[in-house]
Amino acid sequence: MTTNPIRTVRQSAKRERSIVPLTAEELQRLFAELGPRERTLVLLDVPTGMRRDEVLATQWCDIDFEKKTLNIRKSIWQQHLGPVKTEESEKGMPLDDEMITDLLRWRSKTLYAGEQDWIFANERMKGRQPLWPEAIERNYIRPAAERAKITKRISWHVFRHTFSTLLAENDEDVKTVQSLMRHANSNITMNIYTHAVSSKKRRAQSKAVEMILPAEGATPVPAGVA
Numbered sequence: 001m002t003t004n005p006i007r008t009v010r011q012s013a014k015r016e017r018s019i020v021p022l023t024a025e026e027l028q029r030l031f032a033e034l035g036p037r038e039r040t041l042v043l044l045d046v047p048t049g050m051r052r053d054e055v056l057a058t059q060w061c062d063i064d065f066e067k068k069t070l071n072i073r074k075s076i077w078q079q080h081l082g083p084v085k086t087e088e089s090e091k092g093m094p095l096d097d098e099m100i101t102d103l104l105r106w107r108s109k110t111l112y113a114g115e116q117d118w119i120f121a122n123e124r125m126k127g128r129q130p131l132w133p134e135a136i137e138r139n140y141i142r143p144a145a146e147r148a149k150i151t152k153r154i155s156w157h158v159f160r161h162t163f164s165t166l167l168a169e170n171d172e173d174v175k176t177v178q179s180l181m182r183h184a185n186s187n188i189t190m191n192i193y194t195h196a197v198s199s200k201k202r203r204a205q206s207k208a209v210e211m212i213l214p215a216e217g218a219t220p221v222p223a224g225v226a
Contacts, residue, residue: 020152021162029148030141038140040106041120042159044070048093049163049180052133052156053077054084061115063103068095079129093180 022030027046031039045055053075062071070093075084095103107113112121120136121127133156145154152158167180 019155019158019161021158021165022150022152022154024166026148026150026152027162030145030150033144033147035140036106036109037120038136038144040102041136042141043099043102044119045156046159046163047096047099048072049160050093051075051160056118056120056130056133057081058119059115060107060113060117060119063095063119065100065104068097068100069093070095076130079132 031042034042041055044050044058045052048055048070050072054072057074057076058070058072062073063069064071072084072093074081076082103119106119110117110119110121111123112118112127117127118130120131122129122131137154137156142154145152163180167176172180
């Protein structure tokens with residue numbers, strides 16, 4: 001070929017859909033509607049910022065229940081096991097006590113609780129494969145979100161974006177956010193951090209406006225009248 005065909009195709013760098021993170025209150029409503037398996041799956045996914053191919057590739061042997069850590073070493077795509085996205089992605093992650101409790105509760109219920117079993121094994125495949133991310137999202141998580149009256153679009157990437165936003169809104173420093181999100185460089189972290197801080201500033205400003213304006217329907221008190 002004499003020319004590169006990609007040069008003749010105009011591509012937009014803009015996302016087709018903007019990613020809107022969930023609030024903590026929306027997550028609480030979602031958890032209340034999820035079954036035990038899906039609750040454990042989302043609870044493992046959100047506070048670790050794991051990508052969908054990573055969380056479904058986890059096996060029980062990846063969790064150290066004594067040290068309360070998770071080793072992220074692999075990912076799965078179309079049921080083919082492979083490495084994680086980047087070298088930075090392959091890291092040990094801390095697990096909160098509530099996450100450990102939830103995982104142990106699920107392990108006592110699942111048919112596939114051996115060290116080499118998938119944590120979220122596909123029962124139809126006799127545990128030989130983990131669940132398909134599209135199916136679990138479509139058949140369980142999105143219906144639960146509808147029952148919880150959540151109108152935002154739900155996806156695995158929304159969960160990951162939600163975690164990074166919550167970290168930034170909680171005033172965690174950039175280095176901590178970058179480490180927990182396992183970003184390859186700090187520029188990615190800063191984009192999310194800037195958005196979260198801007199949202200926080202907007203809420204602070206709105207509270208101030210609410211404080212200084214009279215309540216709707218209230219009659220303003222004339223100057224000089226006690």
